[in-house]
Amino acid sequence: MYLAGYMKKGDYMSKAILEVKNLTKVYRIGLIRQKEIVAVNNINFNVKEGEIISLVGESGSGKTTTARIILRLLKPTSGNVLFNGKDIWRDIRNKKELKWYWRNVNGVFQDPYSSFNPTHTIRFVMLRTFNLFDEEIDYDTKINMIKEALKEVGLIPEEILDKRPFELSGGMRQRVLIARIFLIRPKFIIADEPTSMIDATLRLSLLDLFLKLRDEFKTSQIFITHDLGLATYISDRILVMYKGEIVEEGIPEEILNKPSHPYTKKLLESVPKLYSKWLT
């Protein structure tokens, strides 16, 4: 079953943990004169165990819609998403199964302000994560696990546990979200522009946390970003999305050295580089 679908030769050794097949999402707007917007148009891809792929594209290219469907927050118009061979819309029917899914597939988002309830302390936010767990865990163990996770991402637990989101800097809030991921330790992470609000100088240390998850726990990841530079750094494979379709796919070396689709070429040309100049 894992050999089915969209694979290139040489890939048969490692199995696909996530398969996206003919995925389409059409938004209908308006009451009387309905207008259809095809946000995602028949896309296919897979992600292997321990692989990081990037979906790169401008706003409106359908990358966030794709992420939301995979996170099972949005129902696709047609097509399937298979996680470990299970169709996430057909085979996940009750709360318990959904809990299992989110325990295994979880996300980190762009704006840590909107991911947190401002009145909750970090302690509360982190404790609530345990709702996804089946195991019975006592309070002290939970707190110890939370402290470990916070340390893992470079935070000092004693300093922040009783703070509320607005008392932390943007970088710290984003680290808390990643600490949550370290706590859940899902098999699959969807990161939607997780560092776009962070100063460039702090971004790398955050990105390295994702690399650590891949290298230590073989966590598969999808990075959603508009930043081709970030994608080059973090991904094993880059998928370029344009107007709801995947127009190009390859390892970073291929995408940078031999871009084939005009959109990829345009995207590459428009980004300022460090080692070449536009103006002559």
Add this chain to the structure above:
Amino acid sequence: MNSLAIGEIMSILDIKNLKAYYFTKAGIVKAVDGVNISIDRKIIIGIVGESGCGKSTLAKALSFNVEPPLKIVEGDIVIDGIKINDKNVNEIRRKILGIKVALIPQSAMNALVPTVKIRSFIKDVLKEKTGYATLEIFEELAVKRFKELNLPIEALDMYPFELSGGMRQRVLIAIATLLNPSLLIADEPTSALDVSTQKIVLETFYDIYRRGLVKSMIFISHDIATVRQIADEIIVMYTGKFVEKGSTEEMINEPLHPYSKGLIFSILTPELIVRERVRKAKEVLLKGEPPSLINPPPGCRFHPRCPFAMDICRKEEPPMIEVERNRFVSCWLYEKR
């Protein structure tokens, strides 16, 4: 200034030991704390640094936008032979802003008056600066400048909101340089724009410079990859001070100051060489955040974040060392003893 020898080029900008502080209730914020720049030729200088390092305050001081709580505490700014200090700043400002020096402040493109057409706005600017704004002057300056910069003449009869962000920024560049100032200072001129527009705006800046409509430019931005495209020299600023200066190529290829290294090596561009460099440069990656400018650390202000900090760094402030011709770094690692 009267002592200038014949044939000597008068400097466009000369700043010595400039200190500009904010006097706030919480304390004195030393946003610019002892900065020297001298520009005596056609050149584009890029000033880069993290947010909160004093870049924008420097831009304000350079263009005499010095309003309380900001004050120039020490040092003179000499522009085209005119000396400016805290006492005469507001009086001189009207005389030389837009004439000798022009500033495009951060997010200026959102500051165009929404109910006034570009044409009337330009007329107001000209009236303010030249005392009169006849149709001829307008034709000669504004229309000509728009044509030179390939800006659509129709834009003159539009309201700011009818223009795209990139177009608004380009119109602003045209307006700011109508009277061919010697020095143009741009503060984060491309950061609010998307990548494809950034390129067009940058080209407009370069056009202005190449045609000699301004003699020199100071380009302030946190985005080093963009600054790198246009600047001849790059200055790295940290907590109100310059820490390194050199030609753009030298600065990009071989930054010397540990802070510059951390800053430049943290940029991710879609280039394989950048990826390799970042993977190797883990040691110099910046940790933590810049210190408060009210109570900066003693000695070298970078020492709490510096992976190479030595004893002396915690006690004494490093001097500006000229390691090669026109290549300066303020770091004890480069002091030969």
